[in-house]
Amino acid sequence: MKGFISKDLHPSWVLLLLIVYMAGGYFVAMFVVGILSNWIFGISFIELAGVATNPADHPQGPQVMLLLQGVLQFFAFVVAPLFLLLSLNYRLGDYLNQKLPSPWLLVLLSGLLVVAIMPANSVIINWNANMNFPDFMRPFEEWARAQEEQLAELTKLITRFNSVPELLIGLVVFALIPAVGEELVFRGIAQQQIHRWSGNIHVAIWVTGIIFAAIHVQFFGFLPRAILGALFGYLYFWSGRIIVPIVAHFANNGFTVFLLYLQQTRAIDADIESTEAMPWYSIAVSALVSAAILYFLYQAYGHVPLRRQRVAEAAAAEDRL
16 A cells, blocks of 8 residues: 655644544444454344443343454554555664564563563552542542443453453453554554654653653553553553564453453452452562562663664665675
C-alpha cells in the first residue's frame, strides 16, 4: 500500500488521525462481530445490542462478550494503527524498530521484569485502591467506584477458564491481542509522536503512560497502570524494538490469565483479584530484583546499535574497500 498522507504531518494531526482510524476500526469490528455472532451463536444484529448491554442475562452472553473483546481489540488497536502508518508512507519495520534486534535473552528478561515487579507494585495497587477523596469530590468517587464494580463484574463473567482450550482463548483475547495492539497504539505511535512534538522522551513516556492508564477507565487502578505504561515506554526507548514492550505486556497480562486459570481449576488457593499489599519481605525482594534487572537492561540495550548506524558503518566499510 502506498501512503497518501505526508509523514511530515504535525504530531498533533497524526494523533488525531490515530483516533479517527481507531474509531473506524471500532465500527468495522462491530460489523464483523454482528456477522460472527449471527453465524456462530444465531444472534441477530438487533439482538446483539441487548446481549452486549446485559450479557449476564443471556446464556451465550459471556461468549459473545469474549468475541466482542477480541475482535474490537484486533481491528481498533492492531489493524487501525498499522493502516495509519501505511497511510503515512512509513515502512513498518523502520518506523517501529530504531535499533538492530536484541538478543532474545534480553527480550525474555524484559518480560520477566514485569512479573518480578508485581509484589513491589502491590503497595501502589493497595494505596490507589483505598484512596479517599474530599467531600466535594464525593460524586466523582461514587461514580468511579461504580465503574470499577461494573467492570469487575464484566471481567469475572468473561474470564472463566476451566479447560486448556479456554485458557488458550483467554491468552489470545486478554494477553496477545492487547499486548500487540496497545503497544502499537501507545508506544509505537503515541509515544513517538509526542516525542516528536515535545522533544523530550521522558515527557513522551509519562504522558503516554498516563493516557494508557486513563483509557482503561479504572481510576482506582490508575497509578499502577500508569507506572506500568511508563515501564513499557522505557523498555521501548532503550531497546528500540517494538517486540520488547509487546513481550513485557504479554507477560503481564498472560501471567494474570494463567493465575486465574490455576485458581479456577483449584490448582492454587489464592485471591487473584485482591488489592492487598503482599508481605513486606516479598516486596523488598521484588524491589531489589526489579531494580537490578532494570539497570542490567538499561546497560545491555544501550550497547545495541541503531539501525542507521549499522548501515552507515557498512557503507563506510564498502568505501574503504
